[in-house]
Amino acid sequence: MLRNSSLIIFFLFVLGASAQNSTVDSLYLEDQFYLGLTYNTFGSKPSDMTQRNLPFGLQFGFIKDMPINKNRTVSIGLGLGYAVNNYYSNLIATKENNVIAYSFADDDTDYKRSKIETHLVELPIEFRWRKSTPTDYKFLRIYGGVKLGYAFSARSKFVSDELKESFSNDDIDKIRYGLQFNMGYNTWNVHVYYGLNSLLDGAAVNGEDLSLKPIRVGFNFYIL
Numbered sequence: 001m002l003r004n005s006s007l008i009i010f011f012l013f014v015l016g017a018s019a020q021n022s023t024v025d026s027l028y029l030e031d032q033f034y035l036g037l038t039y040n041t042f043g044s045k046p047s048d049m050t051q052r053n054l055p056f057g058l059q060f061g062f063i064k065d066m067p068i069n070k071n072r073t074v075s076i077g078l079g080l081g082y083a084v085n086n087y088y089s090n091l092i093a094t095k096e097n098n099v100i101a102y103s104f105a106d107d108d109t110d111y112k113r114s115k116i117e118t119h120l121v122e123l124p125i126e127f128r129w130r131k132s133t134p135t136d137y138k139f140l141r142i143y144g145g146v147k148l149g150y151a152f153s154a155r156s157k158f159v160s161d162e163l164k165e166s167f168s169n170d171d172i173d174k175i176r177y178g179l180q181f182n183m184g185y186n187t188w189n190v191h192v193y194y195g196l197n198s199l200l201d202g203a204a205v206n207g208e209d210l211s212l213k214p215i216r217v218g219f220n221f222y223i224l
Contacts, residue, residue: 029065031222038218059083077126087116093156111160119153138186149176173201191220
């Protein structure tokens with residue numbers, strides 16, 4: 001009796017699952033959770049500035065998908081996410097008596113790494129086009145828009161054999177904004193972000209402004 005009851009429950013579960021899979025959701029949504037990895041660089045930087053190590057970024061979040069046509073292939077996306085970005089270079093920041101100074105390490109300077117690290121809350125806003133259907137999960141997508149951000153934590157770090165220094169850098173512009181573009185098929189999607197304002201506000205080296213507009217290139221992965 002117990003065995004028969006178990007078999008009945010099992011078959012009911014299988015049938016229910018089959019019925020659920022065969023149901024076509026005409027009000028489907030796409031690509032609401034994202035995870036991205038990027039290589040970070042700058043679109044404009046002084047000639048003496050060079051990048052070192054592997055400057056990288058990680059981002060993830062949720063985007064509310066709001067279709068605007070009957071086939072649900074065109075939509076507006078409004079999201080909320082988190083990102084951490086590291087920028088490794090030969091730019092060295094030092095802080096003394098609450099004053100931050102900048103210099104470039106030359107080839108003779110022996111150090112392990114120097115970087116700027118930011119942690120942000122981000123607000124992506126996208127116009128989305130895709131060749132999706134209610135039953136096809138592999139499709140071409142092209143998403144473009146803007147990304148707003150707030151850097152709630154921003155630090156400069158320097159590490160050598162003799163010295164380890166890390167401090168909160170108030171020169172980093174906490175308000176971030178730029179253009180973003182995502183294009184891909186199925187799992188793999190190219191992600192490009194171009195910052196419209198400098199990472200550092202009012203910073204200079206030997207009288208030359210440090211106008212560092214971030215560029216991030218990598219991959220985004222979407223689910224649900």
